[in-house]
Amino acid sequence: MPKKEIIALDGDGVLLDYHTAYRFAWERAFGVLPEIVDPQAYWAMDRYEVRRLEGEERARFRQCFDHVHWSSLPALPGAVEACHRLNDAGYELVCVTAIGMEFEQARLANLRNAGFPIERVIATPMSVYGDSPKVAALTELRPVAFVDDYLPYFAGIPPHVHAALILREPNGSPNVGPDLRNIQSTHQDLAAFAGWWLEQGRGAA
Template sequence: MKSRCIALDADGVLLDYNQAYAQAWQRAFGVRPEERDPSAYWAMDRWGVKRLEGEQLDRLRAAFDESFWSHLPAMAGAIGACQQLDTAGFELVCVSAIHPRYEAARLRNLQQLGFPIARVIATSHGDGSRSPKAAALERLMPLAFVDDYLPYLRGLPPRIHAALIHRQKRGSPNTGPELSLAHSHHEDLAAFATWWMKEGHEQYD
């Protein structure tokens, strides 16, 4: 039987890391930063924060703990999109570039929000010529993989449909010749789910 699996990135696709970043900053320093640019791709550009070093940087990093990774809010429309795909019989797996020690926290976060996801695969980060998620996706061999970070589409098996989410555009890495790595482009996960259900899956089922 063919796989009915769809692999989904977490931050920026399922979960709103940028909103959670402001919460982490508030936990570390007691003040929620002002929003500077809601169209910014990176959290540090979105919020009115400064680059830190030394003790202050250590304090911020300490806020990205088990509790932080257990309580990120959902991206708008993401839960409904996943429920739509799940109802249609697709198995959803989260493949996330997060440290493996937070894998269980990420799964707990998703399930508490109501995502129909029973498995998280943590791959850690990487910025090389091949996506740090590629090896996990080769083993999983889903029909499709959805991410919002173009470099993480590098080196994927060509049989996997690579879908790219284009969220906040300012400072986005989702530009240039490597856009050809994506087989389809979508505004958010809800747009992907609608397209996949109408026509996308027919190429892979």
Template structure:
């Protein structure tokens, strides 16, 4: 019998994009930004950085390369959470809104960190009113999908348990009527894992 699948977002759920963004800024501008708001949702608000545009923005984006996507650190507790779910008999699949050319780098990143994840599905980040992950999730048919970005739950089949990671709240996009589409809310993946393993027998009965 195949194992039931739990689909997991990467940045903000498995991996600490905030830290990676700061390190990319250091490489691009030879300056390590100071912390500004530890409860900011977006990295541009979390760190003391200026808004970029034009050639300067293009220069910065050039550092979001294979090396960047291969070396993002784990969110605190995320590896433990994944090991708990894996040990309980679930297959974990990362569904990430990144360009397909970085799919292997993302998988290598997760494997090098020790995540029990053997598959990454890259969906790109473009979408027309629904989640760019919705089609992939429909095909994958997991029992649960965990993401920290509310719009990426749009169009996800109702048969899939939709869990929202709330994490930092200043400037969060996770507000409004669409919260009604979410089944459960959790501070981080470790909190989800604890809740899921306690409640899955009831949900599946």
């Protein structure tokens, strides 16, 4: 059988609802479920009524980002269905996600339990260089498309990879500026990308 073409997908903000998981992590740490103050905020800490953390409080909050956290994020609306559409069209979907290597299996379990047709996760810890931490994985994978919601992660990706940016919430978004010229398509969410991609007649061979 010919090898399937690959579409690489980011995790948080593309497949999974990091905002809601952040809110529940705050409740785990401090016993209070924070109120939403800006539903259009890109960053979770701007979305909720939370305070800046330092010292012991910051350490306590970070401890909540453990295997339980990374294996239990809810799927974003329409994301599971979008992945099934792409999978049914003949693509192999790979999650390329900027989390610690120790949480790679937790993320895979999360995706499987949520119903995503994804059997491979590549964790990409932060790079010490200027390029995206995802460049090495994308260079090796050679996907036909890479879908992410964070513009800086497209820096330095291979030129043959279609760069698809999920714009999502606009307030405080980093998805602005001259680097947008390197993006080949923009979409509100993964469902919009999947519909557009398949409408272009890009079903896998």
